[in-house]
Amino acid sequence: MEGGAYGAGKAGGAFDPQTFFRQPHTVLRVLSWVFSIVVFGSIVNEGYLNSPTEVEEHCIFNRNHNACNYGITVGVLAFLSCLLYLALDVYFPQISSVKDRKKAVLSDIGT
Numbered sequence: 307m308e309g310g311a312y313g314a315g316k317a318g319g320a321f322d323p324q325t326f327f328r329q330p331h332t333v334l335r336v337l338s339w340v341f342s343i344v345v346f347g348s349i350v351n352e353g354y355l356n357s358p359t360e361v362e363e364h365c366i367f368n369r370n371h372n373a374c375n376y377g378i379t380v381g382v383l384a385f386l387s388c389l390l391y392l393a394l395d396v397y398f399p400q401i402s403s404v405k406d407r408k409k410a411v412l413s414d415i416g417t
Contacts, residue, residue, distance in 0.1 A: 321396065332395060339388035346381030349374055387417060 326332055353374045354363040367373035394410055401407050 321399065326396065329395075332392070335388055335392050335395070339385065339392070342381050342384035342388060346378060346385060349377040349381065353377065391417070 327336075353366055355366055356363040365371050365374035367377070391414060394414070398407070398410060401410065
């Protein structure tokens, strides 16, 4: 890859899916996407219990609904941010402005 701004080649290069999915940060993003689905799904499906004597369901985390809501929120935000940054990684070689590339890299580092 030719030298370019912020670790990518020059703008306008062709997208190669094979090299894209072999990059370590892409593999880690896909893994974190899968784990976010696991977190969200496990809390939604098995996070609430109801005893035979009570009508209401209670969260398994200390019977606190806020704890389950927090876990669901974290899972959903992680899922959406992983999708956003995967899309940004696909689109990154097409960004021609160095300032926009800098913003993309800094937002990635910040999350």
